[in-house]
Amino acid sequence: xxxxGGVLKVKYISLPEKVSDLKESFESxxxxxxxxxDLRQCLVxxxxxxxxxxxxxxxxxxxxxxxxFFKAQSAALIPILQKEQAPVGVVLLMKYEDEIDIAALTIxxxxxxxxxxxxxxxxxxxxxxxxxxxxxxRYEKLLSLxxxxxxxxxxxxxxxxxxxxxxxxxxxELGWVQVARERKLPIVAGAGSNPETxxxxxxxxxxxxxxxxAPSYTSPPGPEMACCFPFINNSFAYIPDxxxxxxxxxxxxxxxxxxxxxxxxxxxxxxxxxxxxxxxGKSRGLVQLVSFSRKAPVNEKDIALLIxxxxxxxxxxxx
Numbered sequence: 001x002x003x004x005g006g007v008l009k010v011k012y013i014s015l016p017e018k019v020s021d022l023k024e025s026f027e028s029x030x031x032x033x034x035x036x037x038d039l040r041q042c043l044v045x046x047x048x049x050x051x052x053x054x055x056x057x058x059x060x061x062x063x064x065x066x067x068x069f070f071k072a073q074s075a076a077l078i079p080i081l082q083k084e085q086a087p088v089g090v091v092l093l094m095k096y097e098d099e100i101d102i103a104a105l106t107i108x109x110x111x112x113x114x115x116x117x118x119x120x121x122x123x124x125x126x127x128x129x130x131x132x133x134x135x136x137x138r139y140e141k142l143l144s145l146x147x148x149x150x151x152x153x154x155x156x157x158x159x160x161x162x163x164x165x166x167x168x169x170x171x172x173e174l175g176w177v178q179v180a181r182e183r184k185l186p187i188v189a190g191a192g193s194n195p196e197t198x199x200x201x202x203x204x205x206x207x208x209x210x211x212x213x214a215p216s217y218t219s220p221p222g223p224e225m226a227c228c229f230p231f232i233n234n235s236f237a238y239i240p241d242x243x244x245x246x247x248x249x250x251x252x253x254x255x256x257x258x259x260x261x262x263x264x265x266x267x268x269x270x271x272x273x274x275x276x277x278x279x280x281g282k283s284r285g286l287v288q289l290v291s292f293s294r295k296a297p298v299n300e301k302d303i304a305l306l307i308x309x310x311x312x313x314x315x316x317x318x319x
Contacts, residue, residue: 002089007032008039011089016096019070026069036062039090042077044134045295046087050076052099059293066094074099080112135299141169142305154314159189162313163289166306167193171296172273172289174201178214178227179277179285179318185231186214188318197292203264208257215257225257227288230274234283236303237274240295271296275303277310285315 001008008031015023033040039062041047049063052074056064063075072094079087091112093100145165152158163175174197176190187209192198207213215225217232230237254262262268270291277285287310289296298306 001031001092003033003043008043008090015070022070031062038062038077040134041294042079042090043087045297046079046081047294048076048078048105050074050100050102050105066092070094070096072096076100076105078105078109078112081109135297135302138169138298139301139305142302142309145169146305146309149309149312152312154312156189156314156317159313160191162309163191164193166289170273170289170298170302171294172271172291173197173293174291175287175289176201176204177277177285177287177313177315177318178208178231179315180217180231180283181214181318182211183218184211184214184216185225185228185286186211189313200265204261207264208261213257223255225255225261227274227286230276231283231286234276234278234281236276236307237272238298238303239272240297242269242272267292270294273298273303273306275307275310277313277315278307279311279315285313285318287313 002011003009010027010029013023013027015026031039033043038047038049038060042049049060051057051060051063051067053067056067058064063077066072066075074095076093078091078093080089080091081087091108093105093108149158149162152161159177166172166175173193174190176187178185179188187205190201190205192201208215215223215228217223217228223229223232227237270293273289273296275287275289276283277287287306
């Protein structure tokens, strides 16, 4: 598929004989990119998907429909990537008898990379336009949230409500609040977007919500966790792709409490965003947002707005 005016159009299709009668109807469809989270993430963020009938999720809206339409056993979406740029198209693969082989996908991606410059020359700026539309929609939703939150009741439930509003806008799946107390940053509130991430939050709260487990931001020889640095610097930290970030830092050892947090969580973060909670311009707390299943793109405008939104969290309840 290649994008054209906000839709994905089929440019080439090959089907086995037993479903060849579906070719014409499949070729004629214009897929609204915004209607399918998996297509959108693949095209905008370069996400890859490989699913079977057994593990397909609700978010895999397009792949789920493909499995049903073609009665396939497994399917995959692969972005056609340019060097250090947005994808220019999407490849859909299906297999009828078992799972799609990872080795085959790797070879396909290498072949697609060789042809990506040619694809880009043909397609022009369609993907760039899509990214701009996505960013605009995201910012407008954050603006709306900022105007609403000032009227919310300033109780202990505000932080959890805020996270549940942010999750679908930003694609984060877990968030928590830390407050400066006795030169430490204990967790005081948070939420997950689903039962699994709620359980993860409970584990983190049980240890890092206690003053003994909470990270110190003044301990020698330095802060006990990486999250202390944006708090100390009264600034934000954004790691859009944690996998790539730690691959480049593979020889650097994490602080012990960061390692403990990773073990408690039980799976790697995909994107991390840390935001200061300010009072009179000074950092008094911290919001952390993380994703697991996909990258969560934000830009500087989003972050500035999010910092303003976070100021509405009633820290005084936790001092």
